[in-house]
Amino acid sequence: MDKSTIVCRCEEITVGDVENAIAQGAETFDDVKRLTRGGMGLCQGKTCRTVISELIAQLKGESVAAVPVPRLRMPLRPIPMEILAANQSGTSAMFDLLDQASRKERQEK
Amino acid sequence: MSREYDTIIIGGGIIGNGIAYHLSEVQSDGILVLDKNYPLSGTSGSTQAWIWIHSKSPSWYAEFSLYSAELYGYLQRKIGDIEFDRAGGISPFFTETEREQAFKLAECQAEVGIEIQVLNREDALAREPALSPKILGAMYSPADGNVNPMRLVEQYMRASKKNGVTFEYYNPVTGIEKQQGSFIVTTAKTVFRCKKLILSAGIWTRELGKLLGIDVPVKPVRGQIIITEPLAPLMKHTLSIMRQTSNGEVLVGNSQENAGIDRRSTLDVMIETANMAVKYVPDLAKAKVVRGFSGLRVMPEDEFPIFGVVPGIENLYVAALHSGITLSPLIGTLMTELITGGETSVPIDRFSITRFA
Numbered sequence: 005m006d007k008s009t010i011v012c013r014c015e016e017i018t019v020g021d022v023e024n025a026i027a028q029g030a031e032t033f034d035d036v037k038r039l040t041r042g043g044m045g046l047c048q049g050k051t052c053r054t055v056i057s058e059l060i061a062q063l064k065g066e067s068v069a070a071v072p073v074p075r076l077r078m079p080l081r082p083i084p085m086e087i088l089a090a091n092q093s094g095t096s097a098m099f100d101l102l103d104q105a106s107r108k109e110r111q112e113k
Numbered sequence: 114m115s116r117e118y119d120t121i122i123i124g125g126g127i128i129g130n131g132i133a134y135h136l137s138e139v140q141s142d143g144i145l146v147l148d149k150n151y152p153l154s155g156t157s158g159s160t161q162a163w164i165w166i167h168s169k170s171p172s173w174y175a176e177f178s179l180y181s182a183e184l185y186g187y188l189q190r191k192i193g194d195i196e197f198d199r200a201g202g203i204s205p206f207f208t209e210t211e212r213e214q215a216f217k218l219a220e221c222q223a224e225v226g227i228e229i230q231v232l233n234r235e236d237a238l239a240r241e242p243a244l245s246p247k248i249l250g251a252m253y254s255p256a257d258g259n260v261n262p263m264r265l266v267e268q269y270m271r272a273s274k275k276n277g278v279t280f281e282y283y284n285p286v287t288g289i290e291k292q293q294g295s296f297i298v299t300t301a302k303t304v305f306r307c308k309k310l311i312l313s314a315g316i317w318t319r320e321l322g323k324l325l326g327i328d329v330p331v332k333p334v335r336g337q338i339i340i341t342e343p344l345a346p347l348m349k350h351t352l353s354i355m356r357q358t359s360n361g362e363v364l365v366g367n368s369q370e371n372a373g374i375d376r377r378s379t380l381d382v383m384i385e386t387a388n389m390a391v392k393y394v395p396d397l398a399k400a401k402v403v404r405g406f407s408g409l410r411v412m413p414e415d416e417f418p419i420f421g422v423v424p425g426i427e428n429l430y431v432a433a434l435h436s437g438i439t440l441s442p443l444i445g446t447l448m449t450e451l452i453t454g455g456e457t458s459v460p461i462d463r464f465s466i467t468r469f470a
Contacts, residue, residue, distance in 0.1 A: 028270070029282045030151060038153040038263050046342055048404055078378050082342060082401035088387035089398070097337070097368035097382045098389060101204055101353045102252075105170035106214045108416075109221060112171040 011059070012052035014045020022056055026063050033057050033074040046082065049074060115304040118279070119143030120452070121296070123286055123321055124314030126157035127262065127437040130269040131445035132313060134192065137276035139453055144278045145307070147300065149285035149317070152266050156315045159376075159408030161338060161364045162262040162438045163351050167202050167222060167229050167254035169436075173463075174417065176225035178436065179256055180459060181443030188442045192268040195260050196359050202257025203241050204353035205248040205393060215252045222254075229254045243348040243394045259351050261358070262438060289324040291426060309452060311430040315411045316374075318433040327423055330414035330469050331433045333374055337382045337407040338366035339390070341400040354389055363397065365390040369410075378405040411435050418464045420444060421451060431466055 005011075007020035017040045025039040033049070033056050036042055042056055043049030049056075053074060061068040079088075120136065122129045125148035133146045152158075164182050169175040182199075189197045206212055215231045222229045230253045237251035238244055244251070270280065281300070288299035289310070296310040312321045312329070322329040343361030355365040367389070368382050383405050390397045411433055413419050418434035430452065432444055443459070450457045 028267075029280065031283060032151070034154065035151040038158050039267060041263075046403060077404035077406055078380070078383065079402060079405070082403045084398070085341065085387050085390055085400050085402055086398035088339075088384055088402055089391045091384045092388075096385070097370045098385055099367060099369050100211075101168045101367070102206060102211050102214045102218065105168045105218050108170035108174075109172075109218065 011055045012040075012042035012045065014047050014051070015041045017042035017052070019059065022059050023063065026060060031060065031064070032072045033060070034072075036060065037074070043074065048077060115297070115306045118145040118305060118307045120145070120309040120311065121298055121305060121307040122146045122311045122313055123298070124148065124312070124318070125152040125270075125280065125282070126155055126313070126315055127266060127441045128315070128432050128434065128444055129311070129313040130266055130273065131441035132311060132432060132448045133278050134269045134273045134276070135442075135445035135449040136452060137273050137278045139449060142277040144273075145305065146273070146278060146280045147284055147286060147298070147305075148280070148282050151282045152270065153263060156408050156410060157262055157266055157437065159338070159406055160262050160438055161356055161366065162260050162265075163202070163356065164197075164199075164258045164260060164439050165202060165351070165436065166256045166439070167227060167252060168204055168218065168353065170218065170221070172221040172225045172227075175222055175227055177443070177459070178439050179227055181440045182256055182258065184442035184446065185258070185260065192272040195265045195268050197258065197260045198359070199255070199258035200356070201253065201255045201350045202353070203237070203244075203251050203253050203350045205237065205244055205251040207247065207249055209249070212249055215250070219252065227254060227256055241348060241350050241352070243396055245393060245395050247392075253350075257351050259356050260438060265438075265441070286321060286324075289321070291325070294427075296428075309428045309430070311432065311448070311452075313432040315433065315437070316409055318431065322431070325426060325429065327426070327466075328469070329419060329431055329433055329466065331411050331419065332371070332414075333409040334412040335368070335370040335372040335375065335407050336366060336410050337368045337378055337386060337405060338364055339383055339386050339402050339405045340364050341397065342403050344400055347396060348394065352393060354393055363390075363400065365397075374409065376407050376409060378407050411437065414469060418444070419466050420448065421461050421465050424467055
């Protein structure tokens with residue numbers, strides 16, 4: 005692979021981009037992901053995960069097994085927002101910015 | 114053998130890096146940033162990264178946030194492209210009660226010089242056509258915007274390194290002692306000595322403080338976010354629940370949970386978030402969700418920033434706060450003024466840790 009070989013097809017990230025991230029101190033797939041966007045695209049790293057992990061292992065001189073596995077993110081494959089929204093949720097973790105602002109303004113007075 | 118620095122900053126997130134960069138502009142060497150992982154692995158890498166002002170409350174806090182937002186354009190010119198976009202902020206509302214709240218808030222914000230308008234439905238939809246026609250109106254301010262947090266931290270680090278700052282990653286602090294005017298900072302890999310010490314490790318600042326016998330009253334609050342596939346340009350503004358990035362993805366979320374140190378995404382909150390997304394912007398119904406993630410936000414006990422000197426321990430400083438993205442350049446600037454011995458250009462007394470004593 006030369007520096008221009010694409011490792012993440014979704015985000016068009018090259019070997020050079022990954023090497024650059026590792027040179028900046030990245031040690032895991034997730035570190036490289038945040039610096040380059042490699043693995044953040046539609047396939048969510050299903051294509052590039054192994055290649056990037058191998059590059060990290062090579063450059064650090066250790067085995068692939070020693071490179072921490074990336075965090076998995078729900079959903080495992082893309083689903084339409086309306087399917088996710090079709091359900092009702094039992095909880096209410098959402099907060100209302102306006103309500104919050106009004107409460108703080110009252111506390112101040 | 115210990116390595117010596119003038120100043121050590123513990124925590125390489127948006128706040129620690131902001132302080133490191135601003136300090137490195139006036140103090141050319143002797144600065145070390147320590148991080149237990151790699152920068153962006155914590156809170157700074159898991160945010161929607163709004164630069165948010167208009168619904169901050171009370172108004173003195175909104176005004177403080179505005180000062181920071183004003184610095185962003187200048188910061189971008191200095192450190193390089195951080196995808197800063199002063200898009201303007203919109204908070205839609207759906208009820209008469211909320212409209213009344215909006216007018217009251219707008220009055221307070223106007224008093225401190227924040228440009229803000231309460232729009233009716235027609236004007237809100239003209240400004241942001243992606244919004245649901247079911248809204249009653251919206252608050253709008255041109256002051257708000259957003260930034261790419263990954264680029265911001267990376268550019269801070271690059272610029273700091275150019276200015277002589279040293280970074281140590283994957284090197285957690287295990288002990289801190291004060292001896293004869295120096296701090297001895299013991300880490301997993303090395304022992305460091307420094308004259309000045311800054312604790313800016315977000316939710317982990319509390320644990321660091323304990324090593325020196327001080328209490329920094331912050332706790333983690335979980336916020337979950339969902340992200341769509343890249344979409345054609347859909348919304349122009351930063352909305353009070355979502356934003357579209359420059360490469361087309363829409364990030365949605367405004368949940369808050371007391372879940373401790375637990376960064377899992379949960380289906381119930383993702384469902385609730387998706388419902389809110391479609392309620393605000395109906396066109397998102399067909400958009401595909403590619404991932405969810407959660408971040409542990411810093412929440413001080415009274416929700417306002419804790420930063421400045423720590424009385425009782427000479428040369429010890431703390432900076433732990435919510436809204437780190439919005440406030441980063443201002444905190445970096447003010448902490449630098451404070452550390453280099455000058456007066457701060459904005460009064461910071463109300464942010465002192467002494468208020469919890």
